[in-house]
Amino acid sequence: MNTIERFLEYIAIERKYSNRTVEAYRDDLRNFCRFLDIEPEEFNPKDVDDFDIKEWMIHLLDEGKSPRSIKRYLSSLRSFYKFMLRVGIVSKDITRKVIAPKVDKPLPVFFKESEMQRATAYEAEADDFESIRDCLIIEMLYQTGARQAELLGLTDSDIDLVQGQVRIFGKRKKERIVPIGEKLVAQIKDYLEARNNEQQPANGQQPLFIRIKRNGDVEPLNKSTLYNIVRARMGEVSTLKKHSPHVLRHTFATTMLNNGADIRTIQSLMGHASLAATQVYTHTTFEQVRKAYNEAHPRAKKI
Numbered sequence: 001m002n003t004i005e006r007f008l009e010y011i012a013i014e015r016k017y018s019n020r021t022v023e024a025y026r027d028d029l030r031n032f033c034r035f036l037d038i039e040p041e042e043f044n045p046k047d048v049d050d051f052d053i054k055e056w057m058i059h060l061l062d063e064g065k066s067p068r069s070i071k072r073y074l075s076s077l078r079s080f081y082k083f084m085l086r087v088g089i090v091s092k093d094i095t096r097k098v099i100a101p102k103v104d105k106p107l108p109v110f111f112k113e114s115e116m117q118r119a120t121a122y123e124a125e126a127d128d129f130e131s132i133r134d135c136l137i138i139e140m141l142y143q144t145g146a147r148q149a150e151l152l153g154l155t156d157s158d159i160d161l162v163q164g165q166v167r168i169f170g171k172r173k174k175e176r177i178v179p180i181g182e183k184l185v186a187q188i189k190d191y192l193e194a195r196n197n198e199q200q201p202a203n204g205q206q207p208l209f210i211r212i213k214r215n216g217d218v219e220p221l222n223k224s225t226l227y228n229i230v231r232a233r234m235g236e237v238s239t240l241k242k243h244s245p246h247v248l249r250h251t252f253a254t255t256m257l258n259n260g261a262d263i264r265t266i267q268s269l270m271g272h273a274s275l276a277a278t279q280v281y282t283h284t285t286f287e288q289v290r291k292a293y294n295e296a297h298p299r300a301k302k303i
Contacts, residue, residue, distance in 0.1 A: 002041040004029050007083045028076035035059055045081075045090050050097040053077065057101065067101035074100045107284050108250040111238050116142060116251065118237040123187065129194045133209065134229050136191045141230070141245055144168065144178045145252035145270045148245040152221060154208040156192075161185050170271035178269055253281045258288075 001009070008026055011017045017025075033040045035056045036048070053074070060070045078095040085093050111119070119138055126132045140151060150168050158167040164185050166178045180188075195210060199218045209221035226245060234243040249270070256266050267278040294300045 050094045053098045067103045071100040110251040110254045115238045132194045141248035
């Protein structure tokens, strides 16, 4: 059995990788062999050095492969060499000398302020439980930057209407306090009144958001229903491809930054463990500044 087949057998039997994953590794290694102009069964690690791998990376780029795809190819080769090192076929891993092309993280998308104004214009007309709830969901996501799971996890005791703040439990149950304005406080009060007409108020640990089933039973709002509420409402006012609750979280951060909030404050409000996770929003804002400059300044345009 040749070296590549031994590796594929190892990941299939010992590592218990799926058939699809094993085939993906097979295809990547065959691609490397084609570049070397050899058959897979003829592969000899002694005939390969790190320059061959680097040239393969360049070849893949020339073929139009994306940095993300090339990173996957290299990952397959690294796993192969790690296996050969473990079983003693090679004495060193030459893939360590090869740096994968940088994969740029996509900038977060967000809704425009005008789109948010249109999305929340329904609030004054909301006159039944579901419409009042749906309006509040949009505002809560937009004004607190809460993650989808965080919003679904809110209970009555997490809302302090007197102090005007919301207690949010994020990843690893890390707690943060987010202030809310008077308008949102009033909106929550209206919602609680409408909700309590549908079910008897329980203790403060009851879920803040609920849904009423067709048979009249009441249950906590679930992820699917929340997503559909946001998608339907924001899909009416925005041309973005994505209309998820997470886009409203991005919108919260971008709005805060554009209106003068410092990056550390935004980090605290969003519950980011590291500042690096928050700094991506500065790039979004800078792109807006660049666009405005290029459109407005007569010296900005290239001849």
